[in-house]
Amino acid sequence: MVIIKVIIKSKVKPTEDKYKVKKAILNIFPKANLRYSEKDFYGKWEGETKDVERFKELIRSQAILDTARMILEEKMDENSTRFYLNKQAAFVKAVNFDIDVHGGIYVKIIAEKGEDILKIIKDIAPRTKGGVIIEEEEEEIIEEKG
Amino acid sequence: MVIIKVIIKSKVKPTEDKYKVKKAILNIFPKANLRYSEKDFYGKWEGETKDVERFKELIRSQAILDTARMILEEKMDENSTRFYLNKQAAFVKAVNFDIDVHGGIYVKIIAEKGEDILKIIKDIAPRTKGGVIIEEEEEEIIEEKG
Numbered sequence: 305m306v307i308i309k310v311i312i313k314s315k316v317k318p319t320e321d322k323y324k325v326k327k328a329i330l331n332i333f334p335k336a337n338l339r340y341s342e343k344d345f346y347g348k349w350e351g352e353t354k355d356v357e358r359f360k361e362l363i364r365s366q367a368i369l370d371t372a373r374m375i376l377e378e379k380m381d382e383n384s385t386r387f388y389l390n391k392q393a394a395f396v397k398a399v400n401f402d403i404d405v406h407g408g409i410y411v412k413i414i415a416e417k418g419e420d421i422l423k424i425i426k427d428i429a430p431r432t433k434g435g436v437i438i439e440e441e442e443e444e445i446i447e448e449k450g
Numbered sequence: 451m452v453i454i455k456v457i458i459k460s461k462v463k464p465t466e467d468k469y470k471v472k473k474a475i476l477n478i479f480p481k482a483n484l485r486y487s488e489k490d491f492y493g494k495w496e497g498e499t500k501d502v503e504r505f506k507e508l509i510r511s512q513a514i515l516d517t518a519r520m521i522l523e524e525k526m527d528e529n530s531t532r533f534y535l536n537k538q539a540a541f542v543k544a545v546n547f548d549i550d551v552h553g554g555i556y557v558k559i560i561a562e563k564g565e566d567i568l569k570i571i572k573d574i575a576p577r578t579k580g581g582v583i584i585e586e587e588e589e590e591i592i593e594e595k596g
């Protein structure tokens with residue numbers, strides 16, 4: 305079991321329902337501990353979790369592991385990675401990485417000390433071949449052969 | 451008094467509160483007659499009004515007549531013009547023409563028969579000089595002198 309911390313943030317626009325935005329976040333990260341604040345009609349949910357199981361299930365059931373892997377590697381740095389989830393898709397229990405200019409759900413995955421962020425990314429979104437998850441070592445061997 | 455018909459439409463996204471979206475529309479067009487429908491989590495307000503007084507007041511008090519005029523002329527055709535209002539701004543009783551890719555408030559102003567759409571636009575958003583509304587005939591004379 306890899307040890308991570310996930311930071312989650314989402315704005316709540318004036319015409320949005322804060323509880324619907326909360327539900328959208330909890331659809332993807334059910335165990336997230338969220339706090340709400342508001343300033344000048346603009347609200348914000350902020351929180352964290354250590355649990356990414358539902359997110360992992362969803363990217364598997366939606367068969368978007370390769371997209372997820374690409375997104376997770378895109379903004380990877382030394383010990384973290386970050387991405388946005390489309391809020392409207394999340395509301396209907398779907399993972400969608402399409403950027404929402406009005407602020408989707410910001411997710412930052414941080415590797416706790418001693419953990420390797422790439423290993424965590426491999427665990428969350430392993431590579432696939434023909435729709436089947438492959439061991440990445442295997443893939444390297446295949447590539448060497450090719 | 452010019453005779454017009456204004457058609458108003460606005461989507462309601464899954465995380466939005468339909469009554470907040472309705473309030474946003476009514477902040478700009480208080481007399482609009484609105485109907486709500488919903489399909490697959492996406493809602494829609496649709497309606498019409500003949501009254502643009504609040505809209506006229508707002509573009510005057512916000513001192514954005516020149517912007518409004520430009521916007522109103524941009525999509526002008528034979529007997530109508532159309533534009534979008536930012537929903538979040540409308541919720542706080544402000545007119546803002548910044549396009550909202552997730553669907554602002556669509557407004558179509560139609561000149562009823564016998565009415566000239568350009569005359570209607572001039573009435574809604576007259577030209578200004580140094581912040582003061584001018585008669586457009588005057589402006590033409592000034593231009594001729596210049």
